[in-house]
Amino acid sequence: MPLLPLIADFLASRATRKPSPHTLAAYRRDLVAVAVLVAGRDPAALPRSGPLPAPDPLAGVCVDAFTGRALRAAFARFAAPRAAASVQRAWSTWNSFFTFLVGEGVVAGNPMLAVARPASQVPLPKPLRGEQxxxxxxxxxxxxxxxxxxxxxxxxxxxxxxxxxxxxxxxxxxxxxxxxxxxxxxxxxxxxxxxxxxxxxxxxxxxxxxxxxxxxxxxxxxxxxxxxxxxxxxxxxxxxxxxxxxxxxxxxxxxxxxxxxxxxxxxxARLHALRHTFATRLAEDGASASEIMRLLGHASLASSQNYIEVTAGQQRAAIRANRTNRVLGTLLGVPGG
Incomplete structure (x- = not known):
């Protein structure tokens, strides 16, 4: 089956979840960026946003071409100039796309299982600097x-x-x-x-x-x-x-x-620094990871636990900066004192 109508059907199915226009645009961008690599087209000819140029670089490309081997090679090229987070997002988009196709009976299995997934990294909180x-x-x-x-x-x-x-x-x-x-x-x-x-x-x-x-x-x-x-x-x-x-x-x-x-x-960080300040102060004042998770609307407890771990590190750094510790280190000959 032709690929482009299937992408359109997938994006329409995601729209029922009410994602933002930016999210839908990101789904489409990730699908197209990897698809042109599988199809052997020139990715440099793609616009950064908006409709695909004419003639459409994906015209005539069928979903049968997207085997595990082809996707592995395409993702290797896709990943080379990009950060891990961008590759992770594209992998998730393609995995969701093929999960949708399997559910629709278009393909028999999900070839993304053959493509290595980048390790997921929880970004560090970025609160406002300075106690006051x-x-x-x-x-x-x-x-x-x-x-x-x-x-x-x-x-x-x-x-x-x-x-x-x-x-x-x-x-x-x-x-x-x-x-x-x-x-x-x-x-x-x-x-x-x-x-x-x-x-x-x-x-x-x-x-x-x-x-x-x-x-x-x-x-x-x-x-x-x-x-x-x-x-x-x-x-x-x-x-x-x-x-x-x-x-x-x-x-x-x-x-x-x-x-x-x-x-x-x-x-x-911009406005997000204010949200991170809220969460960091919750952790400093003894809130548990599950409480932070509910208040911030996190989908994963790991994201909330990160605030507590960072706060512990900040406390350790503050103790380390104590001048009395440095004096003790000098008296006792401790390295770094």
Missing amino acids: TPERLLAAVAVPDGRQRDPWPERDLAVLGLALCAGLRLAELLALRTGSVSGRPGERRVEVAGKGGRVRMIPVEPELDALVEAYLDSRRRRFGARSVEVGGALLVDRWGAPLRRGGLQYLVESCYRRAGVTDRVPRG
Whole structure:
């Protein structure tokens, strides 16, 4: 059978899980990138995004060509210039694709079993550096900045508070509605739509609840009572429109700049540094891996355990930096003292 219609059917089947457009695009990109190698086409001719060029490099390619031997050779070429995480993602995509084809009765077996899978590595947490950095960030953002075109500290604090005190991802923040925070006083919770459609309820302490209410009050003053009707986006821009991905990232980066803490944000973390700070402080204060897993919406306990292990390492590093230890080392002739 021709490959391209099967890829289209697979992507349509994945769409029922409500992945983001970025995720669906990544599935298609990984499938095409390896397929052109199996088909002996030139991967350099592929666009980085968008439709395939004409003539289509995969036109006439059939699924029968994708044997274990062919896929092993293609993945070896695919892996050479790429990081292990990218190869791992592509392997998972192709494995899911052939699992789908087996279920549909298109092929008899999954040839990906013959392709070695890269070792899975849990990325290290990237919290904000500095013990008082979160407090410094919040204190700076709470004060209106005259350099801004339209200061809105209540909204900015709500964003930071939901990330630092509830550990929400960027996509989870954008998905919040005005009715997502609910419950009786003292028992408030925020309903979060996480990865894979998993919904979790995170307890909201009175301080965060007050922060969100102050933001909604300021929004009523700006745009009127109808702007906070249940069902609308919780986080909006300065015109009252729902915040988008780029706008939210820019907002958080501007908060870092105003607080003068850009040098304390791990490279590549941006908003995720706030979520990692939330999780790291949970671990430092004695939360178990299973508690962190539930609060962060992790699918694997290993991801949550990583925060506890890193925190233990940070504590060891702090002890090692103690000047008294260095004095003792000098007195006793211990190497490194």
